[in-house]
Amino acid sequence: MKHQWLSFLWAGALAWVLLGCAKSVSPAADGKFTGFVAPANFPKPVYDIPAYPVTQAGFELGRKLFYDARLSRDNTISCGSCHIQGAAFTHHGHDVSHGIEDRLGKRNAPALQNMAWYTSFMWDGGVGHLDMQPIAPIENPVEMDESLASVIAKLKASADYPPLFEKAFGSRDISSARMLQAMSQFMNMLVSANSKYDRVMRKEGDSFTADEQAGYELFKARCATCHQEPLFTNQQFMNNGIGIGPNDDKGRYDISLIEKDKYTFKVPSLRNVMITAPYMHDGRLRTIDAVLRHYAEEVQASPNLAPGLNSGGRLGIPLTANERLRIKAFLATLTDDSFIRNPAFAEQ
């Protein structure tokens, strides 16, 4: 354990030297644990951090759980199998997720970032509290196919976990509450707020190029009603006209049973969007160019299409070739290297 901590410190120091810029916003990046720190350009978190603060031992326990395949029935799949740090915790390259025994899901794994600010989780908002989120993949037959009760039993029977629960919570008792709180501590620390965009916004010495600036203006005018700053999502459920998929996924409707929610999905954050391909809830669009072409030329009249995408019968958002290039240049400023390389977030 001590050894591990030392190497962690080393890796942290190395990253600090390499990245230089990993200052206050990525609290664990320089190896010194500072707990949860809300970035200056972000609103107040939704998760009740004061009531359930992040401790170093809790965070480390949560990280171990996140990367532990024992959370799946046959001990083969961890959360980290589908949520890969280098791809902003998406399932890089997979349109829909791959679970236990190669079973396929119906949705694309979203980036895991800034979850302390989210009011709901999943493309359909089916989960309302971060603590309850891990139960969904654990118990989903096409993901980890396990039961929460059985995971708790495995952890209790293990040699490695009881001392870690003691470190984090003061006794060796292992309960679902402690396990899920630790996982929330890890996930709450996954704050991505150190992209070039953030540094420009916080006036930390960076500035946009002319193209990035022009792209930012276009983005604010045409995209930001839904992809609202600074999280780049307004957390609403919308239909952006990509058309009904072959599996007839009704999105939010399957949760709410309300007609106006049919075929709507949670507006995804666009932070780190350049490294989270493929796109949309079922990963049907492989590139950002395809996404921009979709908005400009291919928006389909669909039930519950967002009103903003239909101006008097003209569907979509007009975007010239030049404008698309500029928006792309802006979207590239949302990539946060210190987040995807932060050694504290990696499997130890």
Place this chain on the structure above:
Amino acid sequence: MISIFLMTTLALVACKKDTAMQYDPNVKSEITLEFDNVAGDKELQLNTGSYTNASGQTFNVSLLQYFISNISLTTADGRVYTVPQLESYFLVKEQDVASQKIKLMVPEGEYTSVSFMIGVDSLRSTRPIGERPGVLDPANYPAGHEGMYWSWNAGYIFYKMEGTSAAAPADPTGNRKFRFHIGLFGGMTAPTINNIKMNTIELTANGTAKVKTGRKPVVHFLHDILKTMGGTTNVDLAANSTVMVSPFSANIANNYVKAFAHEHTHNE
């Protein structure tokens, strides 16, 4: 002299009998709310009992369990006692007799009505895991049929009844099962349908509950599953053998809220 003594003793005893029902609201004592599941005028028997619903379909029941929560009791003089919320969640299971007897400590008094929720309130359904002890902890359900939590549409299943009926369509394994899993608390940040049901049951007609130290009153409720199957909406098991997250779930919730009745009260 002796007769005077006898008289006063008698008077005192008589008096004592009258004032025996002096309640001290500052003292708490036990009351049991018992939920007895029946099918019309038959006791409910899991698997073996055969029943007929209002649509004329014969069925049996293999599993029945539901949440009773947010209990409050009202006395004849209008005092309301609300059970502290975190101590107010109970999972009544037909296969577990102990779970059918909800023991509470309430201030002494003569109680004339009982209110309870069938299900779990929306506030609790949105709280962190640390505020969901006991029957609310999803890790406390045995794997399989007895689970009372949906992880993908995060919330509790309020009421679960499963069984078989010749009227139900055959599933791929050839079984003719029906499954009612009723939940949905109205949504956390955006609305969903809401199947939370409150019930207030008057006790006066069939016996008030006299809660006093030394006594152990038991209020005996009946829950009639035939009314879950029929009432406001008569369920056709051919058309509605699986009711979970679907708009039809509201019909079943509207049925079962009326399926609870007060049978009698023991005041020993």
